[in-house]
Amino acid sequence: MSLLKELDEAKREIIKDGFDMSVGELIRIYEREEMVINPVYQRLYRWDESQKTRFIESLLLGIPIPPIFVFTSEDGRWEVIDGLQRLSTIFEFAGVLKDGDGKIKDFFIPSGTKALPSLDGLKWDAVNPDEKLPLSVRLDFERSRIRVEILKKESDEKTKFDLFERLNTGGSSLTPQEVRNCIMIMINPAFFNKIEELSKYPAFVNINLQTEKAKLEQKPIELVLRFLAYRYKQYDRSVDINEWLSSVVYDMSKDEQYDIDSEAEIFKRTLSVLEKSAGQDSFKKYDGTSFSRNFLISSFEVITHGIATNIDIYEGHNTKYIVDKIKGLWQMDDFIKYAKAGVTASTRLINTLPNAARWFS
Incomplete structure (x- = not known):
């Protein structure tokens, strides 16, 4: 097939339409609940005050804004695929943004403005005239226009998934896991809820020594x-780990035969075994004398995969046996060689995961 034909077919899959809309129209659509911003997505809404302020200034100055992408749901409402942070900032500035419980959040008040210093401290609506955004400025803001690209409901779910992933990776403020979270919410909310529940399992929380930054970027969910994923499908060395993981997440979310409850139980049993034995040393490096203080992904992958595969055996062993097994892992040249810094994730995975079950047999 020629490149031109491939392009033509690929473009046909993305059935979309688009037009410019005023900010005021978008606000009214949101107020009428004709636009859906999934409450879980709002957990990813983490622009800081300066980012919000710069965006509001840009709209008032007439600086071109990237388009918003929405998907037309079965009931005709728009579900935001890309543009969450921009739309949420607009709605919060106008005092209409709702939180996860459906309550209206406080107005966002710009601060630290650069191009429009007089905008500092002004509120969309206020009793004190000196604190209130002038009507003329508010009208200019509402008349600002943003391009809205609409993915129609005729487009299949896979197209919706692919579009979301492409729009939110590569230079995006969302981390790969935050993108995967949104994808799970789109495809199978119940599956996402189960994963999120596992990320809060006490035994996992107690020994998963992640930094606050890692937690903010949804790393615990990624680890789950x-x-x-490693139990569901063998890692394909031909693709990047994030690309592979996103693909497997899509497959698991869609797989009606996948027994998430059974797999969740194995996850809990595995982490409970580790909490009772090695505890917070479970995923640290062992230097022959003591465990270091840092969490290592290489340890997590191999140890959890190996123990999970042999979980019936490990639940019957004493603490010393399990700790000795973990220490022994750090004496194996085949593991150390690929667990060290500088080794790519793909190289590490293809050389350690297939051996995990045997190393912990």
Whole structure:
């Protein structure tokens, strides 16, 4: 097939339409609940004050804004695929943004403005005239226009998934896991809820020594997904780990035969065994004398995969046996060689995961 034909077919799959809309129209659509911003998505809404302020300034100055992408749901409402942070900032500035419980959030008040210093401290609506955004400025803001690209409901779910992933990776403010979270919510909300529940399992929380930054970027959920994905499908060395993981997450979310409850139980049993034995040392490096203080993804992958595969055996062993097995892992040249810094994720995975079950047999 020629490149031109491939392009033609690929473009046909993305059935979309688009037009410019005023900010005021978008606000009214949101107020009428004809636009859906999934409450879970709002957990990813983490622009800081300066980012919000710069965006509001840009709209007032007439600086071109990237388009918003929405998907037309079965009931005709728009579901935001890309543009969450921009739309949420607009709605919060106008005092209409709702939180996860459906309550209206406080107005966003710009601060630290650069191009429009007089905008500092002004509120969309206020009793004190000196604190209130002038009507003329508010009208200009509402008349600002943003391009809205609409993915129609005729487009299949896979197209919706692919579009979302492409729009939110590569230079995006969302991390790969945050993108995967949104994808799971789109495809199978119940599946996402189960994964999120596992990320809060006490034994996992107690020994998963992640930094606050890692937690903010949804790393605990990523670790749960890695555990499940490695058991669901063998890693394909030909693709990047993030690309592979996103693909497997899509497959698991759509697989009606996938027994998430059974796999969740194995996850809990595995982490409970580790909490009772090695505890917070479970995923640290062992230097022959003591465990270091840092969490290592290479340890997590191999240890959890190996123990999960042999979970019936490990639940019957004493603490010393399990700790000795973990220490022994760090004496194996085949593991150390690929667990060290500088080794790519793909190289590490194809050389360690296939051996995990045997190393912990």
